[in-house]
Amino acid sequence: QQDLIADGHSRASHGTFFNILVPVTGMGDLETGLAQTVEAEEVEYSWETGKTDEEGKPERQRLPTSKRVTYSELPQHLLIGLKRFDIDMVNFVPVKVNERFTFPAVLDMYPYTTEAVHARVEREAQAGEGKSEAKAGDSGESKGSNANEEDVIDFDTPAAVKHTDTKYLYRLAGVVIHIGTATSGHYYSIIRDRSAKDNRWLEFNDKHVRPFPAEDIAREAFGGVEEIGGTTNAAGKVVGGTKVERERNAFLLLYDRIEDDDVASDTETSKRVVLPQRFEAEVNEANRVLWLRRYIMDKGYMKLLSNLVALHPTPINVTYPTSGEHLRDWMERAELGGVDVLAAPPTGPQSVAENMSMIVAQFATRVLLATLVRLDNKAFMKEWMVLLRSRLQDCVPAAVWLCHYLASKPAVLRDLLVDCTSVEVRLAV
Numbered sequence: 001q002q003d004l005i006a007d008g009h010s011r012a013s014h015g016t017f018f019n020i021l022v023p024v025t026g027m028g029d030l031e032t033g034l035a036q037t038v039e040a041e042e043v044e045y046s047w048e049t050g051k052t053d054e055e056g057k058p059e060r061q062r063l064p065t066s067k068r069v070t071y072s073e074l075p076q077h078l079l080i081g082l083k084r085f086d087i088d089m090v091n092f093v094p095v096k097v098n099e100r101f102t103f104p105a106v107l108d109m110y111p112y113t114t115e116a117v118h119a120r121v122e123r124e125a126q127a128g129e130g131k132s133e134a135k136a137g138d139s140g141e142s143k144g145s146n147a148n149e150e151d152v153i154d155f156d157t158p159a160a161v162k163h164t165d166t167k168y169l170y171r172l173a174g175v176v177i178h179i180g181t182a183t184s185g186h187y188y189s190i191i192r193d194r195s196a197k198d199n200r201w202l203e204f205n206d207k208h209v210r211p212f213p214a215e216d217i218a219r220e221a222f223g224g225v226e227e228i229g230g231t232t233n234a235a236g237k238v239v240g241g242t243k244v245e246r247e248r249n250a251f252l253l254l255y256d257r258i259e260d261d262d263v264a265s266d267t268e269t270s271k272r273v274v275l276p277q278r279f280e281a282e283v284n285e286a287n288r289v290l291w292l293r294r295y296i297m298d299k300g301y302m303k304l305l306s307n308l309v310a311l312h313p314t315p316i317n318v319t320y321p322t323s324g325e326h327l328r329d330w331m332e333r334a335e336l337g338g339v340d341v342l343a344a345p346p347t348g349p350q351s352v353a354e355n356m357s358m359i360v361a362q363f364a365t366r367v368l369l370a371t372l373v374r375l376d377n378k379a380f381m382k383e384w385m386v387l388l389r390s391r392l393q394d395c396v397p398a399a400v401w402l403c404h405y406l407a408s409k410p411a412v413l414r415d416l417l418v419d420c421t422s423v424e425v426r427l428a429v
Contacts, residue, residue, distance in 0.1 A: 001072040001114045006063040009047045014072065019079040019252075025086070030103035030253070031111075033082075038112045040068040070114040078109070078170050078255040085182050094182035098245040100224025103172070105155040107255055110168040151218035155199050170255035175221050179248035187251065190217060194256070223249030296371055302380055305367060309387055312360045361391040361398030365405075368428070373416065378424040385428050 004011045022033035045065035048058045088095045110116050153172075174191040188205035190212050203212040223246050230241025275283065295301060368388060372381045392399040406413055416429045 001070050003068045003070070004045055004065050005068075006045060006047060006065040009063065009065075017071075019081050020071075021081045021083055023083050024097045024099055024101045025083070026099075027101060028099075029101065030080070030107065033101070034080075034109075034112050038068065038070050038117050040066045043067045068117070070117045071109065071112055072114040074109055074113070074167065074257070076257050077173070078107075078257070080253040080255070082250055082253070084178065084249065084251055096178075096180075096182040096185075096247070098223050098247060098249060100222055101250070102218070102222050103153075103250070103253055105153050105172045106258070107170045107172070108168055109170060110165070113168065151222055153214075153218045155214060166258050169258040171258050172253065173256040174252075174254035175217065175250050176252035176254075177221060177248055178251040181247065185247075190220065220248060221250035222246075297375060299380065302372075302384075306384060306387055309360055309364050309391065312356060312391075357391070357395035358398050358401070361388070361395050362401065364388045364391055365402055369412065369416070373420070373422070373425045373428075378422060381424060381428055 002013050002015065020034070020037060022030065023036055024033065027033040027036065043065050044062050045067075046060045046062050047065075049061050051059045053059055082101060084097050086095050086097055087093070155172075172192065173194065174189060176187055176189050179186050179188075188203065190201055190203050193200040193202055199214050201212045201214050201217065203210050225243045226246050227239065227241035227243055230239050233239050364384070365388060368381070368384060372378075372384055375381070392402060413429075417426055420426055
């Protein structure tokens with residue numbers, strides 16, 4: 001909710017927010033930063049005077065106005081962005097704010113709601129404090145990086161908020177970490193496993209997903225300074241080193257609203273997050289493709305396929321007619337999307353062996369073009385090429401099929417011979 005207040009005027013309006021942007025510089029912790037977002041700022045605003053001019057239009061007057069934004073309704077999932085990036089107004093270059101900025105595992109949002117802020121302002125006005133109102137969570141000291149502070153997050157629900165209305169209480173569910181500078185860097189996430197009964201966290205860093213110790217989140221996300229190059233004392237602290245800014249720190253925080261039973265006991269119950277059906281289908285399909293590609297690209301799986309191709313015996317004493325009728329018959333049956341060669345094999349001597357030779361050669365070719373050329377490690381492709389050449393030499397119809405297939409697929413040839421940056425792939429094709 002946005003409130004505008006001037007001499008003899010007031011106005012309240014509502015809007016939807018998707019995330020809360022919290023300042024980091026000089027704040028020290030999330031509570032102080034959130035308190036800053038609900039403090040009033042002085043602006044000039046054009047108010048209607050209640051009179052009209054000669055043309056009948058409402059007259060307006062610009063007055064000093066107090067503008068304040070508070071939170072009248074809170075979502076189930078709260079996304080908080082930390083203002084880690086700023087502009088150096090002297091040199092006009094982007095800079096990253098690596099100051100120490102702590103945040104709790106359990107967040108009480110009531111002090112920043114419209115109800116709480118209005119009640120505080122009214123109390124201060126009645127007490128005659130006026131403009132000297134104190135900011136919630138601000139001790140009056142400038143808070144910044146302090147290497148002597150402990151990097152600890154208490155994941156238990158504080159006793160002070162155990163009996164507060166749970167619609168204002170949130171539990172930390174995820175942290176997005178940025179490591180680097182204002183102009184370059186890398187993002188990764190640390191996410192709480194909501195389905196686990198214990199305080200289990202996972203790190204999602206590109207393709208790597210691994211358990212992350214909950215006790216290390218503060219050290220990974222708070223920022224500030226750290227000592228490097230020193231020695232570790234009995235308490236596990238680095239001493240005698242050089243103090244440098246931590247370039248890895250939290251950029252986004254995700255909080256989930258706490259349910260009533262979570263406050264009654266500090267052990268969070270197991271819950272499954274319900275996704276909208278459309279999103280769940282997209283996630284399931286993405287996971288299916290991911291695992292399929294992982295299995296297909298597995299070296300052990302590729303070795304199994306090469307053993308199967310190598311085990312197939314080649315037809316002996318096969319004579320192909322010079323008229324080409326036999327080859328055309330093979331071509332019609334072997335064409336991609338055409339008749340299955342096993343469903344209606346040609347008759348005659350060696351027909352079964354010829355069919356199997358064609359199938360094996362086609363299979364080896366498709367494995368090469370669809371999978372091997374896309375592997376990062378091209379070493380296995382050389383072994384497969386030797387195997388494929390022997391299959392094609394033993395089955396002339398298969399070699400003819402390959403020529404016909406590549407001739408009918410100019411995009412494939414262009415992709416493999418022109419656009420491809422791998423020398424190994426171009427030489428193999």
